Amino acid sequence: MKPVGEKPIDRESWAQVGEYLRKTLDQDELTHCMRCGFCLPACPTYRETGLEQASPRGRLALMKAVADGMMEPDKAFADQMNLCLGCRACETACPAGVQYGRVLEQARAGIALREPSSRIVRGLRKLFFEHLFPYQHRLRTLGWWLALYQRWGVGWLVQRSGLMRLFPEHIREMEAVMPLASSKGVREQLGEIIRPEGTPKGRVGLFRGCIMDVLFTETNCNTARLLVKAGYEVVIPDKQRCCGALHAHAGEVETAKRLACDNIGAFREAKVDWIVSNAGGCGAMLVEYAHHFQGDVRMEEDARWFSERVRDISQLVADVIDDLPLKRLQRRVTYQDSCHLRNGMHVTQPRNILRRIPGITYVELFESDRCCGSAGIYNLTQPEMSKQILDEKMTHVKNTEADILVTSNPGCLLQMKWGIRRAGLEQRMHAVHLVDLLMEAVE
Numbered sequence: 082m083k084p085v086g087e088k089p090i091d092r093e094s095w096a097q098v099g100e101y102l103r104k105t106l107d108q109d110e111l112t113h114c115m116r117c118g119f120c121l122p123a124c125p126t127y128r129e130t131g132l133e134q135a136s137p138r139g140r141l142a143l144m145k146a147v148a149d150g151m152m153e154p155d156k157a158f159a160d161q162m163n164l165c166l167g168c169r170a171c172e173t174a175c176p177a178g179v180q181y182g183r184v185l186e187q188a189r190a191g192i193a194l195r196e197p198s199s200r201i202v203r204g205l206r207k208l209f210f211e212h213l214f215p216y217q218h219r220l221r222t223l224g225w226w227l228a229l230y231q232r233w234g235v236g237w238l239v240q241r242s243g244l245m246r247l248f249p250e251h252i253r254e255m256e257a258v259m260p261l262a263s264s265k266g267v268r269e270q271l272g273e274i275i276r277p278e279g280t281p282k283g284r285v286g287l288f289r290g291c292i293m294d295v296l297f298t299e300t301n302c303n304t305a306r307l308l309v310k311a312g313y314e315v316v317i318p319d320k321q322r323c324c325g326a327l328h329a330h331a332g333e334v335e336t337a338k339r340l341a342c343d344n345i346g347a348f349r350e351a352k353v354d355w356i357v358s359n360a361g362g363c364g365a366m367l368v369e370y371a372h373h374f375q376g377d378v379r380m381e382e383d384a385r386w387f388s389e390r391v392r393d394i395s396q397l398v399a400d401v402i403d404d405l406p407l408k409r410l411q412r413r414v415t416y417q418d419s420c421h422l423r424n425g426m427h428v429t430q431p432r433n434i435l436r437r438i439p440g441i442t443y444v445e446l447f448e449s450d451r452c453c454g455s456a457g458i459y460n461l462t463q464p465e466m467s468k469q470i471l472d473e474k475m476t477h478v479k480n481t482e483a484d485i486l487v488t489s490n491p492g493c494l495l496q497m498k499w500g501i502r503r504a505g506l507e508q509r510m511h512a513v514h515l516v517d518l519l520m521e522a523v524e
Contacts, residue, residue, distance in 0.1 A: 098195040099153045102144070106187050111145040113179045114138060120171035120181075125452045125470050126164055134161050137171035137181050144188050159192045164466065166459055167330050168420035168452035182425070183372070186329050193332030210333050214291050214323045215340055217266070224295040227262035251464040258498040259296070266294035267301035268317040275305055281314035285397070286353035288344075290363050290491070291323040297491045303520040304359045304394055310523055311401040320347035324358075326366035326421075327457050334373075341370050342380065345387045356387065359394045359516055361490035362457060365425025367391040393422060394516060395489060399430040402437050407522045409440035414518075415483040416443075417474075417497060418450045419490035431489055431515050438522050447477040453488075455496035468503075471496060475504040486512040 120137040121127050127136035134143060140161055146152045162185065169182045193206075213219055230236045246253075267289050285308050289301050305315045321344050325337030344367075348356050358364035368391045374384035398405075414435055422428045436443050454460060454470035478486060478500065486501070488494050497512035 094195055095153055095155055098159075098191050099147055099150075101191040101195055102147050102154065102188060103150065105191060106144055106148040107180075107184055108148060110180055110184045111141060111148060113177045114141045114145075114175075115177050116142075117176065119174045119176060123170040123174040125166055125168065125170075125454070126466065129466060129469050135164060137165075137175075137179075140165060140188075141179070141181065141184065144184060154192070162188050162192060164463060166420075166452050166454070166456040166470075168456060169424035170420065170450065170452065173424050173450075186332070186334065189330070189332035190334045191332070206331070206333075210328050210331065210336060214327060215336070217291070217294070217322065220291055220295050221264050221266065224262045225264035227259075227295070228264055231259070231261055249464065251460065251468065254502060255460070255495070255499055258495065258502055260495070260498075262296055263298040264295075266298055267305060268319060270298070270302055271305055271317070273317055273319065275309050275315045277309045277312050277314060279312070282312040282401070283314070283354040284352065285313045285315050286348045286351050286356045287315055287317045288321065288324070288348075288356055288358045288363060288367065289317060290358075290360050293360050293363070293491050297494070297514070300359060300491070300514045300516050303516045304357070307394070307398065307405075307516060307520055307523065308357065310405060311398060312404065313397070316351050316353060318347040318351045320350070322347075324363040324366045326362050329366060329369075329373075330457055337366075338373055341373060341384070345370060345380070345383050348387060348390075349383060353390065355392050355397065356390045357392050357394050357397060359489070359514070360492075361393070361419030361422030361426065361428075362492060364391060364393050364428075365421035368426055391426075393426055393428045393430075393489070395430040395434055396428060398519065399434055402434060405519075405523055407438055407519075410438055410518075410522050411440045412485050413442045413444060413481075413483045414485045414487055415446045415478065415481040416449060417446060417453055417478075417486060417488045417493060419488060419493050420450075420452050420456070422489050423450055431487070434515065434519070435487060438519070444481045444483055446481055448474075449477075453493050453496045453500070455490075455492040457492060460496060460499075467496075471500045472503065475500040475506070478510075479504060479506060484510055485518065486510055487515050487518055488512065489515045 116138055124136050133139040143158055147154050165185060171181050287305055294301055308315050322340045325340040328337040358367060368388050370384045371388035374380040416432055435441055453474050454467035460467040486497050488497055494512055494514055501507055501512060
């Protein structure tokens, strides 16, 4: 007998998911998997559950079974695709070079287009992915309301009233570590173009991001200032938009491509030598623009031009670290990798930069290359798995006895702040972005 309250399975919708996936899943990538199992110890969800279907190899097998018509997708299939963090650690471990992240996005695109879901879920997806993230002026309005909540006693009143108890525990905990929001982004504070003294070493286009420019505006400003200190001219194109990473990871591929088109046009018009990101998640998406427009006669060349110029801030800083006036910082520091910075962009410079700051005692974090559980909005959509991964991470963080925990991605930074609070380490350490620590050393 069907449990009370369970909705009937929409078999027709799931059949449409299967039909879509059979047309779109990359068979070459699916057949490249050798089933060797090298990805298993690299996968956070497999390590937490011990389940084959919760591993990259298992998920690829499920996708191949759907692509070959051996099974129809269902809710259990969708749940496993959505349980994946998308950290891409399996790609680094894979001897066959399977581009797992790309196939996962294809699977999620089919699920997002056809999966039977409630009106509330569809409404929330539409609100955030179509009507909020793509529009900078709407995000700034959100920043104004958040700033009002944080700075003018509204938050205190909400806390005292007990209204926060209506929200899940993880939402209450994350609200407590939320950085101060701003309605004025980096362009509004510093202007469109910031020039160094003397002849510039190059013209850098700063990618400001969406949430980054609302919740981590000071880090964006410090990024521009640091580049100018290093001798670069910085331009912040006004027409740039959200990178599209959250959309692509959630299966909203067409929206992601529309955003990419706007960004390519904005930075090409600005005639920049490099396009710099200070967020690992954004950077990994930006370098993938060329892949997303492969075979597109109209956009392929421009997308390749764009992707070839994308750099993480640490890559440019590492080249000129000796030119920066760094003062001594007597701190004990450890570093948590951004998964997409390490596995997507293959950037390893942050550690070398930290070691070059005078006075720093650098301590390597055990399994620093393992995902912290942030993964975009994963900590909101999969809070229990996210907390399990985070709590294990914080055990290793505690063992470093560091004063400062550094990372290179806003999502990771917020997750680390949450982890420090959960672990009761607030009096012993704090988490900062690499750029903010560097600016402390420079200033």
